[in-house]
Amino acid sequence: MQIATVFNHAGGAGKTSIVRDVGYELAQSGRRVLLVDLDPQASLTHWLGVQDAHLEDTVYPVAVEGLELPQPRRVHGLDLVPSHISLSMAEAQISGQIGAVLTLRRALLAVRDQYDVALLDSPPSLGQLAALGALAADALIVPVLTNQKGLDALPGLQGALALYHRLRPELRIALYIPTMYEGRRAHDREVLAELRRHLPVLAEPVPLRGATWLDSSTAGQPVGLYAPGSPVHRDVQAMTRAVTAALDLGVPA
Numbered sequence: 044m045q046i047a048t049v050f051n052h053a054g055g056a057g058k059t060s061i062v063r064d065v066g067y068e069l070a071q072s073g074r075r076v077l078l079v080d081l082d083p084q085a086s087l088t089h090w091l092g093v094q095d096a097h098l099e100d101t102v103y104p105v106a107v108e109g110l111e112l113p114q115p116r117r118v119h120g121l122d123l124v125p126s127h128i129s130l131s132m133a134e135a136q137i138s139g140q141i142g143a144v145l146t147l148r149r150a151l152l153a154v155r156d157q158y159d160v161a162l163l164d165s166p167p168s169l170g171q172l173a174a175l176g177a178l179a180a181d182a183l184i185v186p187v188l189t190n191q192k193g194l195d196a197l198p199g200l201q202g203a204l205a206l207y208h209r210l211r212p213e214l215r216i217a218l219y220i221p222t223m224y225e226g227r228r229a230h231d232r233e234v235l236a237e238l239r240r241h242l243p244v245l246a247e248p249v250p251l252r253g254a255t256w257l258d259s260s261t262a263g264q265p266v267g268l269y270a271p272g273s274p275v276h277r278d279v280q281a282m283t284r285a286v287t288a289a290l291d292l293g294v295p296a
């Protein structure tokens with residue numbers, strides 16, 4: 044099992060969308076996929092149509108009580124460890140317990156025979172839940188907004204990674220994904236060129252497109268289910284190919 048955390052402390056970079064939709068495509072291709080929602084806002088959970096999760100279904104028992112991974116939900120052919128707003132309590136409790144930030148990695152390694160890939164959705168912060176997710180991973184996938192805000196987030200990301208390396212020296216960024224790219228805007232083209240100059244492993248940019256992303260989230264369905272064959276679905280499939288190559292997932296069994 045490959046464990047990848049989709050990570051960026053900036054909100055609105057596309058993390059949750061990537062986890063939901065790349066996760067769904069990987070499951071459709073026959074892989075056994077586990078998704079983990081680490082954001083107390085629980086967008087991933089809601090955008091998969093799960094509305095009835097409780098705190099004990101989340102990573103809370105893992106991170107705070109040292110228990111094993113809770114039984115995931117089965118949804119749209121995926122396994123999901125959901126989130127709930129009360130998961131925000133874990134922030135303070137993790138920081139009060141030595142070693143708590145490494146508990147999720149241990150719990151995931153215990154189920155590694157059951158999955159081909161685990162994708163973790165990171166919260167928009169650099170707090171303890173973000174650390175829990177990053178330190179659980181073999182590799183990070185970093186979506187970057189293709190605009191000034193995206194560039195501004197890069198130093199913070201490098202700083203966080205330097206801290207995480209103290210505990211997980213082998214943790215690497217497998218792929219950067221430029222998101223919300225508006226090719227007609229000169230600003231976006233300049234930022235993309237800048238990202239290509241500075242970042243070692245960069246996917247093709249994911250175009251900014253409106254309605255389908257929002258409507259699929261309201262419907263609680265991945266794009267591949269909600270709007271198969273749509274332009275957004277083709278974007279998702281291209282992104283999935285980039286992630287598959289970056290994580291070296293090979294062909295499904």
Ligand SMILES: Nc1ncnc2c1ncn2[C@@H]1O[C@H](COP(=O)(O)OP(=O)(O)O)[C@@H](O)[C@H]1O
Nearest residue numbers: 054055056057058059060250251252253256257
């Ligand atoms: N390529 C895209 N074009 C337009 N909107 C998008 C795109 N990708 C995602 N979105 C929407 O943008 C918002 C932010 O994306 P999200 O995945 O929630 O980012 P994050 O998890 O990093 O905060 C969501 O409403 C999502 O539906």
Ligand SMILES: [Mg+2]
Nearest residue numbers: 058059082086
């Ligand atoms: Mg999110």
